Amino acid sequence: xxxxxxxxxxxxxxxxxxxxxxxxxxxxxxxxxxxxxxxxxxxxxxxxxxxxxxxxxxxxxxxxxxxxxxxxxxxxxxxxxxxxxxxxxxxxxxxxxxxxxxxxxxxxxxxxxxxxxxxxxxxxxxxxxxxxxxxxxxxxxxxxxxxxxxxxxxxxxxxxxxxxxxxxxxxxxxxxxxxxxxxxxxxxxxxxxxxxxxxxxxxxxxxxxxxxxxxxxxxxxxxxxxxxxxxxxxxxxxxxxxxxxxxxxxxxxxxxxxxxxxxxxxxxxxxxxxxxxxxxxxxxxxxxxxxxxxxxxxxxxxxxxxxxxxxxxxxxxxxxxxxxxxxxxxxxxxxxxxxxxxxxxxxxxxxxxxxxxxxxxxxxxxxxxxxxxxxxxxxxxxxxxxxxxxxxxxx
Numbered sequence: 001x002x003x004x005x006x007x008x009x010x011x012x013x014x015x016x017x018x019x020x021x022x023x024x025x026x027x028x029x030x031x032x033x034x035x036x037x038x039x040x041x042x043x044x045x046x047x048x049x050x051x052x053x054x055x056x057x058x059x060x061x062x063x064x065x066x067x068x069x070x071x072x073x074x075x076x077x078x079x080x081x082x083x084x085x086x087x088x089x090x091x092x093x094x095x096x097x098x099x100x101x102x103x104x105x106x107x108x109x110x111x112x113x114x115x116x117x118x119x120x121x122x123x124x125x126x127x128x129x130x131x132x133x134x135x136x137x138x139x140x141x142x143x144x145x146x147x148x149x150x151x152x153x154x155x156x157x158x159x160x161x162x163x164x165x166x167x168x169x170x171x172x173x174x175x176x177x178x179x180x181x182x183x184x185x186x187x188x189x190x191x192x193x194x195x196x197x198x199x200x201x202x203x204x205x206x207x208x209x210x211x212x213x214x215x216x217x218x219x220x221x222x223x224x225x226x227x228x229x230x231x232x233x234x235x236x237x238x239x240x241x242x243x244x245x246x247x248x249x250x251x252x253x254x255x256x257x258x259x260x261x262x263x264x265x266x267x268x269x270x271x272x273x274x275x276x277x278x279x280x281x282x283x284x285x286x287x288x289x290x291x292x293x294x295x296x297x298x299x300x301x302x303x304x305x306x307x308x309x310x311x312x313x314x315x316x317x318x319x320x321x322x323x324x325x326x327x328x329x330x331x332x333x334x335x336x337x338x339x340x341x342x343x344x345x346x347x348x349x350x351x352x353x354x355x356x357x358x359x360x361x362x363x364x365x366x367x368x369x370x371x372x373x374x375x376x377x378x379x380x381x382x383x384x385x386x387x388x389x390x391x392x393x394x395x
Contacts, residue, residue, distance in 0.1 A: 007110060007172075011165075015044060015075075018161075020229045020230035020231075020243060021243060022154055023040075023230050032088055039346075041223075046343045048103050048340060050100070052104050052340075055333060056334070059113045063177070068110055070105055071107075074098050074105065075098075078102065134254070135258070136251075142248050143244055207381055208319075212335060217373045218278060218281050218311055219345075220342045223343070224349040225284070225304055228353075232288075238294070253301070256305075257305065261273050270314065270317060271377050273317075274314060280304075288359070291358070291360070
């Protein structure tokens with residue numbers, strides 16, 4: 001499980017959590033509207049969604065070691081190419097193609113697939129602990145990037161990141177993934193029979209679409225704040241070091257959130273956990289739309305991190321419980337594809353600022369989308385976890 005923390009920390013820490021810090025020098029160097037810089041991050045999310053179904057299917061059939069190493073190779077090459085870019089569109093091409101493929105191969109999809117195949121008992125806790133890797137990366141890499149940007153500039157920073165990724169991931173992957181997961185004779189969840197679900201079955205059942213449509217608004221809002229946080233904090237008068245600290249704070253709170261949601265996920269109604277996460281997100285949006293002081297902003301980021309921390313464990317718990325182990329990679333591939341729609345969040349936030357000089361309109365819009373999601377989660381179909389029932393709904 002520690003291995004899955006590392007690969008998520010490297011891939012997502014570099015490409016997702018550090019993006020907010022790179023957005024600032026890109027705005028200054030390329031002289032483009034804020035929406036165009038945010039488009040770069042949105043292209044990354046769209047790309048991950050497009051690659052995830054294919055990669056998820058591959059993870060159900062091919063050795064994980066070779067898939068992760070392929071992802072690392074793609075990541076390193078793309079980081080080097082970004083350092084050579086002379087126009088923003090060149091960076092956008094890489095964020096739309098190679099970087100999404102790298103995340104799909106060595107990010108959360110790979111980590112959750114590994115954990116689901118290796119763990120049967122206490123799977124919710126295992127998923128929650130594994131998911132902390134994204135936030136370990138979200139603490140370590142933004143702090144490193146903030147320092148390296150001051151010392152070396154953004155181009156050389158990408159080269160240093162490529163070196164760190166290769167040195168950390170290659171030996172661990174070769175050592176940890178030498179043997180396959182144990183034969184899983186039980187799916188652990190009695191409501192999931194372990195059968196192989198076809199694509200048509202997955203995409204035509206409420207077991208898939210109801211949780212996707214309920215979780216999606218939270219991800220849209222989270223990604224909007226996450227990718228705009230660097231420039232948003234600068235708008236409020238804070239420097240780049242403060243932005244890095246806020247990103248790290250969000251990641252630390254996400255770790256707490258993953259402990260909480262992952263630890264309770266094997267025993268508590270999944271809908272209740274969703275409603276708690278949604279409550280934190282509502283609090284965050286209310287604070288951020290008020291153009292807050294530093295301490296109020298810090299509170300909003302804490303709420304954001306706690307809510308965001310619940311999203312990834314909830315995804316693994318809800319879909320693992322309802323589809324079982326055998327098709328988990330394929331199902332999560334389609335989940336990731338659906339969640340690529342969250343890429344509209346950063347774009348909407350950037351457009352809101354370019355049009356009005358403020359993010360307030362975007363944050364209020366996100367709040368409105370939470371209402372139908374909170375109501376609809378009432379009908380999440382029930383399953384059994386061990387001897388306990390999770391959720392009360394209708395098929």
